Amino acid sequence: MITRRAFLQNSTLCLAGFSGLHAADSQAQPLIKIGLMTDLHYADKPPTKTRFYREALAKLDEAVEVMNREKPALVVELGDFIDQADSVEKEIEWLKTMESHFAKLSMSRHYVLGNHCVGTLTKQEFAANTKASSGHESFEAGGVTFLILDACFRSDGTPYSRKNFDWKDANIPASQLSWLESQLSKASGPVIVLAHQRLDADKAHAVQNAPAVRSLLEKSGKVLAVFQGHSHKNDYQQIAGIHYTTLVAMVEGSGAENNGYSMLEVMPDSSLRLQGFRKQVERALKKS
Numbered sequence: 001m002i003t004r005r006a007f008l009q010n011s012t013l014c015l016a017g018f019s020g021l022h023a024a025d026s027q028a029q030p031l032i033k034i035g036l037m038t039d040l041h042y043a044d045k046p047p048t049k050t051r052f053y054r055e056a057l058a059k060l061d062e063a064v065e066v067m068n069r070e071k072p073a074l075v076v077e078l079g080d081f082i083d084q085a086d087s088v089e090k091e092i093e094w095l096k097t098m099e100s101h102f103a104k105l106s107m108s109r110h111y112v113l114g115n116h117c118v119g120t121l122t123k124q125e126f127a128a129n130t131k132a133s134s135g136h137e138s139f140e141a142g143g144v145t146f147l148i149l150d151a152c153f154r155s156d157g158t159p160y161s162r163k164n165f166d167w168k169d170a171n172i173p174a175s176q177l178s179w180l181e182s183q184l185s186k187a188s189g190p191v192i193v194l195a196h197q198r199l200d201a202d203k204a205h206a207v208q209n210a211p212a213v214r215s216l217l218e219k220s221g222k223v224l225a226v227f228q229g230h231s232h233k234n235d236y237q238q239i240a241g242i243h244y245t246t247l248v249a250m251v252e253g254s255g256a257e258n259n260g261y262s263m264l265e266v267m268p269d270s271s272l273r274l275q276g277f278r279k280q281v282e283r284a285l286k287k288s
Contacts, residue, residue: 030265032142038078038229039249079114079196200244
């Protein structure tokens with residue numbers, strides 16, 4: 001069992017070389033820099049296979065330390081902040097523990113709802129114990145519009161809660177599609193979409209009506225990229241000129257070396273720089 005002190009001591013040694021990673025890049029200043037992380041799955045329970053639930057706290061502490069040093073404008077957590085508990089009381093206890101660590105960020109923080117976030121809790125209960133909204137939201141920063149999607153709905157439109165769903169049945173309901181179309185129309189600059197379930201595939205980890213969502217994104221001509229989690233592995237593809245980047249899960253693997261999080265820079269020419277830490281793959285994404 002790795003203690004938090006040992007974890008963070010190792011983190012300090014390993015992270016010393018990360019700052020200034022893009023010093024040799026273009027001198028252009030980004031419109032905005034944000035922090036990204038996903039799939040921490042914190043739970044006070046023993047590991048199962050590759051998932052080390054208790055270590056999520058130390059991994060989060062490392063990411064918070066780095067982000068407070070690098071000073072992005074804001075940080076977004078892309079879902080499955082906690083794992084699913086047997087009771088509402090236990091789930092809220094785990095959530096409050098994680099939130100106390102996440103709240104050490106010196107900048108604003110945003111949350112995407114993952115299926116594990118609302119496996120036991122309702123969306124309102126999750127929001128009441130964090131700084132989260134209770135679903136989808138839109139905000140603007142640095143001239144960039146950020147759209148957070150909520151696919152934690154069954155195909156019949158019922159929101160996830162109290163273990164009432166199959167995790168493969170993830171959907172963006174019609175009302176949210178209308179909201180998305182409206183927000184895309186209003187956006188005056190580039191758009192970044194943030195999701196938990198994947199929008200670039202039509203299999204188990206994907207939003208079931210992902211083609212309808214992608215159609216709206218493509219029609220707008222404003223969306224640069226989608227950043228998502230859920231499937232736990234680094235992945236990337238480009239569809240119709242939009243970058244779909246899946247980020248690595250923080251819960252996977254033991255020890256600081258198995259952490260993973262990133263900084264995203266949106267550049268004036270609409271290119272993107274994803275600076276990866278630990279197991280997160282770095283990417284330089286050009287507008288096509």
